[in-house]
Amino acid sequence: MARKLKPQKSWERINLGSDQLKRFFITHLDRIYAAKMHLISKLPILAAEAKFSDLRNAIEETIKGVQNQLARMQMIYMLLDAEVSTGSIHGLIGLVDDAFEAIKQQDGEAELQDLSIIFYLQNIESVEMASFQILRMAAVKLDKQISTLLKENYEEAKSDRALLLLISSKYIIS
Numbered sequence: 001m002a003r004k005l006k007p008q009k010s011w012e013r014i015n016l017g018s019d020q021l022k023r024f025f026i027t028h029l030d031r032i033y034a035a036k037m038h039l040i041s042k043l044p045i046l047a048a049e050a051k052f053s054d055l056r057n058a059i060e061e062t063i064k065g066v067q068n069q070l071a072r073m074q075m076i077y078m079l080l081d082a083e084v085s086t087g088s089i090h091g092l093i094g095l096v097d098d099a100f101e102a103i104k105q106q107d108g109e110a111e112l113q114d115l116s117i118i119f120y121l122q123n124i125e126s127v128e129m130a131s132f133q134i135l136r137m138a139a140v141k142l143d144k145q146i147s148t149l150l151k152e153n154y155e156e157a158k159s160d161r162a163l164l165l166l167i168s169s170k171y172i173i174s
Contacts, residue, residue, distance in 0.1 A: 025138045035092030051110040065156045072149040118168045125161040
C-alpha cells in the first residue's frame with residue numbers, strides 16, 4: 001500500500017533566511033520610500049490649505065516625522081548595502097495622488113476640505129503602519145537594527161495617526 005503524503009503547509013516551504021526575502025524586503029521598502037518622498041513634496045501644500053490651525057500644526061509635525069522616517073529608511077539601505085530603486089510604485093503614489101485630488105474637490109468648503117485632509121491622511125498613515133509592520137517581521141531574519149529602525153517608523157506613523165484622530169474628533173465636535 002502506497003503511503004499518502006500530507007501536503008506541506010506553505011509557511012514550512014518558505015526559506016525566510018534567503019536572498020528572496022531580502023529582495024522582497026528591499027522591493028517593498030522602495031515602494032514605501034518612494035511614496036514617502038512623494039508625500040513629503042505634497043504635505044506643505046496641504047498645510048497651506050488647512051484652515052483649522054490644529055490640523056495645520058499636525059501636518060507640519062507630520063512633515064518632520066516623515067523626514068525622520070526617510071532618514072531611518074536611508075540607514076536601512078546602508079545596512080543592507082542596497083540603493084533605492086524605482087520600481088512599480090504606482091499603487092502607493094496613486095493613493096497619495098487620489099487623496100489630493102479628493103481634497104481639491106472640496107475647494108471652497110473649508111470645513112469639508114479639512115475633514116477630507118484628515119480622512120486621507122488617516123488612510124495613508126494606516127497603509128504605512130501596515131507596511132512597516134510586515135517589513136519589520138521580515139527584518140527579524142535580516143538584521144536586528146533594521147527591525148528597530150522600522151519599529152521607530154511604525155511608532156511614529158502610529159503617533160501621527162493618533163494625533164489625526166484626536167484632531168478630527170476635536171474638529172467635528174467644536
